[in-house]
Amino acid sequence: MRNRALKYTLAFALAGLIITLLIGYVQRRTLNTYEHNVPFITLGDNIKNRVTTAHLSFEELMAGDETQNFDRDVIAPIKTSAAILQGTYDGKETELGNLGVIHEEETKALLKESIFALDKLMESAQERWKNRSTGTAGTDSTAAVAGSHAGDAADQQFDAAYETFAGTLDRLVEHIQKDVHADASSLSALSWLSILLLVVGLGALCAFLYRLQSSSMKMVTEHEKRSEEQGRAVSSLSGFIEAISAGDYTADLNLETDDGALGNTLISMRDKLRLNAEEDRRRNWSTSGLAQIGEILRTSTGTTEELFDNIIRFVVKYTKSNQGGLFVLNEESDNEKFLELVACYAFERKKFLKKHMAIGEGLVGQSFLEGERIYLVEVPKEYITITSGLGGSTPNALLLVPLKVNEKIFGVMELATFGKYEPHEIELVEKLTESIASTISSVRISESTRLLLERTQQQAEEMRAQEEEMRQNMEELEATQEEMRRKEKHIQNMLDGEKKRNEISQRNRQVLMELTKNKDIQDGNWNASLEKITSTITRQLGVSRCSIWTYHAKENKILNEKLYQQNKGTFESGTELYGRDFPGYFEAVTSEEIIIAKDAHTHVATREFSDVYLSPLDIQSMLDVPFFNEGKIAGVICCEHQQEQKDWTEEDVEFLKSCADLLTVAFNTSRINRMLEQLSDDQQTMQTIIDNLPRAVFWKDKELRFQGANRIFTQVAGLRSHKDLIGRTDFDMPWKEHGEAYRADDLAVMNSRKARLDHEERNVNSNGEESWVLTSKVPVMNKHGEVVGVLGMFEDITARKHKEADTAAKLKELSELKKRLEKGAE
Known part of the structure; x- marks a missing residue:
C-alpha cells in the first residue's frame, strides 16, 4: 500500500508539473500578445469614444443645449485625441502611456491619416460653429437665409469629415487585429492542449478522491450505527438494573442489539427476584396468620361460643372470604352423632336456621366423612348465597376443610368467596384447622373435666362407693391432660420455630438489601x-x-x-x-x-x-x-x-x-x-481517522445541532476541541449570518433522503471578501430507515476559483482578440 501510494503521488505530481509548465507558457505568451496588441486596440477605442462624445456634444450644442461648451466639450476632446495619435506616431509618452516605437509602415501611415482626419474634423466643427454664430447674430431675413444655406454646407462638411475619420480609425483597428489573429491561432492550439490535460488530471484526481471519500464515509456510517445501537443497549441495561436495584420487579428490558443472551439472563434474574419476593410475602402471610390464630387460641378466656366466633371471624377476614361457617361434631349422644353449626360469619338467615347436619349429608358431611378438603370453583346456585343490603349472589369458590389432628376429625370449616383461593391460602387454612382442631380437643377435654368435677360433687356418695373406678378415671384424665400439654408444647414449638425462621428471613432480606445498594x-x-x-x-x-x-x-x-x-x-x-x-x-x-x-x-x-x-x-x-x-x-x-x-x-x-x-x-x-471501555476506545480511534481526512467533516443530529467534527472543521470554527462544538447550531458559529441558508440546505438533504455531493457555494462576508467552498452532504439513517441527522464535509476552493476566473477572463480576452484579428483579416 505504501509503494502504491508513493507511485500515485509521484504520478499526480509529475502530471501537475507538466500541466503547470504548459499553462505557464500559454499564460506568458498570452500576456505578451496582450501587452503588445491590446494597447493599440485600446487606443482605437479610446480615440473613437472621445471623438464620438465630442460629436454628440456638438450636435446637442447646435440644437440649443446651453449646458454644452464648444471649446470644452467639442474642440478639447478632438485636440486631445490628435495629441494622443501624434504621440503614438512619434513613440512618445501620452495619456494612454508609452506604446513604444512603431516600425511597421502601414500602421504609421494609418496613424498619420487619422491625425489629418482629426484636423479636418476640427476645422469643419469650427467652421460650422462660426456659421451658426453668424446666423444667430443676423437681424434681417436675408441674412438669416444666407446663414441657413451656409450652415447646411458646414453641416455636410462636418459630417463628411467625421465619417472619414471613423473609417480611417476602423482601418487602423482592423490592421492591428490581423496581427493579433496570427498570434492567437498558435496560442489557441496550446490553450486547448492545456485544457485537455487539465481536465484529464482533474478527472483522475476527482476519481481518486471519490474512492477515498466513499470508503471513509462508509466506515464512518457503519461506526456511527454501531455506536448508536450500543449506546441505546447500555442505556436500556442501566435503566433496567437501576429499576431492579430499587425493587421494581415489573421493569421490562428492550434490547435492539443481538446480545439476547445477556438480556435473557437479566430478565431471568428479575423473574427469580420477583418469585423470591412473592414467596417471602406468602411465607410471611402464612406465618403471621398462624401466629395470630395461635394468639387467639391461647388468650381466649370466654365461653366456647365466643371462642368459635372469634376463630371464624378471624379466618374469614384474614383469607378475605365473604362468608364462613364452623361445624363441630356433636358427640353428646352415642347413638346419633351430627355436625353442629357453632359459629358463622355473614350467613343468610335461611342457612343460619339449619344448625344440624348429618355425617355424610351435603358437602360439609361428605368432607367430614372423607377427612379431605373440598374446593369448588363452580358452586350450585341453590347451595349457598352471599347477601347484603343491596342483594345477593352465588359465590365463585367454596372451600371445606376438616378440623383434623392426629387423624381424628372434630368438625369442618366452610368458606365462600367471590374470588378464588390461591394454593398458599388453602395451605394456610389447613394449618389453621389443625390448630383449631387441637384447641377444640383441648376445650372438650377441659369441658369433660369440668362436667366430671360437677358430677363428682353432686354424686359424692356414689363416688365413695366407686372409688376404685374414679381413681382409674382420674388417671385417664391425667394422661389426657398430659397429652394436651404435650400438644400445646408442640404447637408452641412450631410457632416459635416459624417466628425464628421469620426473624432470620427478615435479617437476610435486610442484608440482601444492603448488598443490592452496595x-x-x-x-x-x-x-x-x-x-x-x-x-x-x-x-x-x-x-x-x-x-x-x-x-x-x-x-x-x-x-x-x-x-x-x-x-x-x-x-x-x-x-x-x-x-x-x-x-x-x-x-x-x-x-x-x-x-x-x-x-x-x-x-x-x-x-x-x-x-x-x-x-x-x-x-x-x-x-x-x-x-x-x-x-x-x-x-x-x-x-x-x-x-x-x-x-x-x-x-x-x-x-x-x-x-x-x-x-x-x-x-x-x-x-x-x-x-463501555471498548466502545470509548473505538470512538477515539474513529475520531483519529476523521481528524486525518483532508476535508473538514462535521455531523449534526435531527435538530441540526452539531454532534461532532474533525480537526479541520474545529479550526475553521475557531474552537480548541471538537467537544466544544457539541450542542451548538450554525447560529452559534462565526458564519451565523449564513446560518438560515445552511439549515435550509441541511433540511432539504434530510427530507429528500438523498446525498448532495460536490456542490460549490459562494460566500461574501461583511467586508465584501468573496470565498468558495466545495460541499458534500448525506443524510444519516438508523437501522429502521429513519433519518436521524446529516453528515457533511467541505473544502475551501477559493484559490482555485480565483485562478479559474482569471483563466476564463484571459481566455475571453483572447477570444475577443481572435475575433478582431479575423475581422481585420477579412
Whole structure:
C-alpha cells in the first residue's frame, strides 16, 4: 500500500508539473500578445469614444443645449485625441502611456491619416460653429437665409469629415487585429492542449478522491450505527438494573442489539427476584396468620361460643372470604352423632336456621366423612348465597376443610368467596384447622373435666362407693391432660420455630438489601464485589469460610476468584481445581445441583475432598449454590464450616440463592463496563481517522445541532476541541449570518433522503471578501430507515476559483482578440 501510494503521488505530481509548465507558457505568451496588441486596440477605442462624445456634444450644442461648451466639450476632446495619435506616431509618452516605437509602415501611415482626419474634423466643427454664430447674430431675413444655406454646407462638411475619420480609425483597428489573429491561432492550439490535460488530471484526481471519500464515509456510517445501537443497549441495561436495584420487579428490558443472551439472563434474574419476593410475602402471610390464630387460641378466656366466633371471624377476614361457617361434631349422644353449626360469619338467615347436619349429608358431611378438603370453583346456585343490603349472589369458590389432628376429625370449616383461593391460602387454612382442631380437643377435654368435677360433687356418695373406678378415671384424665400439654408444647414449638425462621428471613432480606445498594456491586467492580459478598455471607450465616469459584467449561476447571476466612479476616484467590481430579463434585456442579452437605466427608459430591482438602483444614460441613450467566453455569458460592458439623437451613439456601443472583448482576455489570471501555476506545480511534481526512467533516443530529467534527472543521470554527462544538447550531458559529441558508440546505438533504455531493457555494462576508467552498452532504439513517441527522464535509476552493476566473477572463480576452484579428483579416 505504501509503494502504491508513493507511485500515485509521484504520478499526480509529475502530471501537475507538466500541466503547470504548459499553462505557464500559454499564460506568458498570452500576456505578451496582450501587452503588445491590446494597447493599440485600446487606443482605437479610446480615440473613437472621445471623438464620438465630442460629436454628440456638438450636435446637442447646435440644437440649443446651453449646458454644452464648444471649446470644452467639442474642440478639447478632438485636440486631445490628435495629441494622443501624434504621440503614438512619434513613440512618445501620452495619456494612454508609452506604446513604444512603431516600425511597421502601414500602421504609421494609418496613424498619420487619422491625425489629418482629426484636423479636418476640427476645422469643419469650427467652421460650422462660426456659421451658426453668424446666423444667430443676423437681424434681417436675408441674412438669416444666407446663414441657413451656409450652415447646411458646414453641416455636410462636418459630417463628411467625421465619417472619414471613423473609417480611417476602423482601418487602423482592423490592421492591428490581423496581427493579433496570427498570434492567437498558435496560442489557441496550446490553450486547448492545456485544457485537455487539465481536465484529464482533474478527472483522475476527482476519481481518486471519490474512492477515498466513499470508503471513509462508509466506515464512518457503519461506526456511527454501531455506536448508536450500543449506546441505546447500555442505556436500556442501566435503566433496567437501576429499576431492579430499587425493587421494581415489573421493569421490562428492550434490547435492539443481538446480545439476547445477556438480556435473557437479566430478565431471568428479575423473574427469580420477583418469585423470591412473592414467596417471602406468602411465607410471611402464612406465618403471621398462624401466629395470630395461635394468639387467639391461647388468650381466649370466654365461653366456647365466643371462642368459635372469634376463630371464624378471624379466618374469614384474614383469607378475605365473604362468608364462613364452623361445624363441630356433636358427640353428646352415642347413638346419633351430627355436625353442629357453632359459629358463622355473614350467613343468610335461611342457612343460619339449619344448625344440624348429618355425617355424610351435603358437602360439609361428605368432607367430614372423607377427612379431605373440598374446593369448588363452580358452586350450585341453590347451595349457598352471599347477601347484603343491596342483594345477593352465588359465590365463585367454596372451600371445606376438616378440623383434623392426629387423624381424628372434630368438625369442618366452610368458606365462600367471590374470588378464588390461591394454593398458599388453602395451605394456610389447613394449618389453621389443625390448630383449631387441637384447641377444640383441648376445650372438650377441659369441658369433660369440668362436667366430671360437677358430677363428682353432686354424686359424692356414689363416688365413695366407686372409688376404685374414679381413681382409674382420674388417671385417664391425667394422661389426657398430659397429652394436651404435650400438644400445646408442640404447637408452641412450631410457632416459635416459624417466628425464628421469620426473624432470620427478615435479617437476610435486610442484608440482601444492603448488598443490592452496595456501590461496588452496582458499578460492576468485580474484585470489590467479591470481597463484599464473601465477607457478608460469612458473617450472616456464621460459617468459617466463604469462597466464590468461576467455572471454565473449556478446561473443565473451577478457579477460586475470592476466599474469605473468618478467623483471619483475609482474602485469598488463585486456586484451581480440575474435573479429572474430582469427577463427582464437577458432575454435581455442571448439573446445576445445590450441594447441602452436613457431613462433607461422606456426602456423595464432596467426599472426594476429604483427604486432600477437608481433613487438613478441619472442614466438617459444606454448602454450595451455583450462579449463572447467560443461562449457563458460571460458578458456585461455597460456604465451609470448620471443627463441627452445621445444619444448613432452608433460609441459608435461599439467602445464598439471592446472593448468587446479586453475583450474576455484578458479573454482568462488570462485563458491561468492559464493553463501555471498548466502545470509548473505538470512538477515539474513529475520531483519529476523521481528524486525518483532508476535508473538514462535521455531523449534526435531527435538530441540526452539531454532534461532532474533525480537526479541520474545529479550526475553521475557531474552537480548541471538537467537544466544544457539541450542542451548538450554525447560529452559534462565526458564519451565523449564513446560518438560515445552511439549515435550509441541511433540511432539504434530510427530507429528500438523498446525498448532495460536490456542490460549490459562494460566500461574501461583511467586508465584501468573496470565498468558495466545495460541499458534500448525506443524510444519516438508523437501522429502521429513519433519518436521524446529516453528515457533511467541505473544502475551501477559493484559490482555485480565483485562478479559474482569471483563466476564463484571459481566455475571453483572447477570444475577443481572435475575433478582431479575423475581422481585420477579412
